[in-house]
Amino acid sequence: MPTQVILHIKNTEPILGEIEELPQPTDTLLKVSNPRPRDGKDLIFLEHNVVTVYWPTATVNFIEVLPSEEEEDIVSFVRE
Numbered sequence: 001m002p003t004q005v006i007l008h009i010k011n012t013e014p015i016l017g018e019i020e021e022l023p024q025p026t027d028t029l030l031k032v033s034n035p036r037p038r039d040g041k042d043l044i045f046l047e048h049n050v051v052t053v054y055w056p057t058a059t060v061n062f063i064e065v066l067p068s069e070e071e072e073d074i075v076s077f078v079r080e
Helices: 069-073
Strands: 003-009 014-020 031-038 054-055 060-065
Touching: 003 031
Parallel strands: none
Antiparallel strands: 003 014, 003 060, 014 031, 031 054
16 A cells, blocks of 8 residues: 655655555665645646656655555544
8 A cells, every 4th residue: 555655855845645565674676656735736847747766865864754545543542
């Protein structure tokens, strides 16, 4: 099941996409499916029909992992 992430790439706006698994320290490329800005529009530097992009991990500052639908249904500790 793909994991939804926000990629923070050097010198560009954050990019929302899906990855199959989190990168390992030895990985040099990151495969991202359905890349798009956070507002859902097309990325200006990609063709409109592109569905998968490989980014070099050296250009990625950090990755935010978004919660899955399963994790959103879990009720955590609530303090009253």
